[in-house]
Amino acid sequence: MSGTISKTIEVPVVDGESERYSLRMGPQHPATHGVLRVDLELDGETIMECNPQVGYLHRGFEKLAESKTYAQALILTDRLDYIAAMSNNIGYCVAVEKLLAVSVPERAQYIRTIVGEMSRLCSHLLWLATHALDIGAMTVFLYCFREREILLDLFEELCGARLTFSYPRIGGVRQDVSRYFVDELQRFLDMFPAKMEEYETLIDTNRIWLKRTVGVGKLSGAEALGLGLTGACLRGSGVDYDIRKHQPYDAYDKVEFEVPLATEGDIYARYRCRMEEMLQSVHIIQQCIDQLPPGPIVGPDAPDLVMPFKAPARVEADAAAFGGGLIKLVRDQKLYISGDVYVATEVPKGELGFYFISDGNNRPYRMHIRSPSFIHIGALKAICKGELIADLIANIGSLDVVLGESDR
């Protein structure tokens, strides 16, 4: 991946000798956004070798999910990307619904789209806040947290939790939205675009911001795709790939929105993409509120919310033999459809994919999580080789990684 080096950097040589040394950055470094450790080989300030180390937060979710029922494993997904837990819940639910062929009512689809986009706003605001703070802009941090607080309060009103929601459920959502929630959300949507302008006046044409971001961490579209980058990191390099458009889920095929693209592939391009995405999110939520249809919020065959689960005919016949009041579950009875699916959703960080294998049991036989952060950190090695050490911080911030999701 020698092509990822955007510019050749002259290493100053004193008396024909240069000294290499290694530096261990993290895992407690505040600019690594969690417990990411980067082992660096430096020559002066130039990075000769960059080895990211992850695993400090590994909790074995894939193994753990095999011992839980589909409904129980939902809460594990909250702990993946804890900044945008709602998006992870939705990704999990959409995948299980496809696996088990569970239907979702239209109203629940719209509500999910609303909370998914709110979650995207939350994540992007936190990304902008910490990314700007890493590069040295303090004010943006406070501005972003001000607006994020409103969204978290709305989530609290909706489901009682501020970070780990478990609000979307397999086959629908947990409870209906209140009038108050919709009104407050509307007020937020009216106010937010003006706040976006505030952030942009602070940094968009700021000379320091431009010097730190324009032309730094450059990736061409083919390189980004080869490295497996998704989300704004891929769109910043000019590849038009958004799962909300390519394989629409929930209500994304019923709303209009644009996918922001940039061609430069540097940190500034990724920044612009995410900023435009926030405005598109506002646009999507507005349409969902306007179109929100009445009706039920849980499908008739949702496995965790509607009890008792529709029993197969043989089981019902057995129950009738016992006088009708008792349902006898036979061992190895197939409760669900068996088979395998891979379902991806567009979460704020990129493409979150769930690969499920069901063997007819009430637990997943295998659950693999394709987490965008893990792949993005893996790409860091190729992106940072030959860059300056100060740009490593900017690059980590720009890739928008969260270690809970990376380590699983």
Added chain:
Amino acid sequence: MEPVAIIDQVKAEFPDEVIEGYVNQGQGAIIVRSSRVKEMLRYLRDDASLQMNHLRSLCGVDNSRRKDPGLSKFEVVYNLYSIVLGHEIRLRAEAGDTDPAIDSVVELWPGADWLERETYDLMGISFTGHPDLRRVLMPEDWEGHPLQKSYPLKGKVEWKGMIELLEKVKELDKHGFDPEGHAHGQYDPREND
């Protein structure tokens, strides 16, 4: 392209390699032998009518508790997607029963590097030709591969790195160092009760 058409095209190109193709919930999947898997993936990526340029995910599966007959114990699953043409396919490659191994695809997608390391780490499938096959999520001195079905869910003994760490903490405590970070002689509300 429709999933069935993709499966037929791959079958026609690699008749000896494809074991079975099927469609589940609208998603096409092909079970293949592992000997020419890299060639097949290169064909899927580069063929003009397929153009599967995005490697969505790569993971290992332990089939030992699965009831379907005739599956090899380990398999590697590749999910591919074509961003240009908007179709997808899943490739399930048999990796063998004992000492599972398969060709690495890092040459085709540099991003497969960490995905293969993860599969090696958690499932114990080794990738021939991988530039740097080490553990990635588990500690480097860990024994066993957690996602194998024979691996217990709950541990019976402490990890030896943890034992070392606890002994170190005990040692430091003798010298008046509190690992919790509280300075000694700090106000303790229990003392007044």
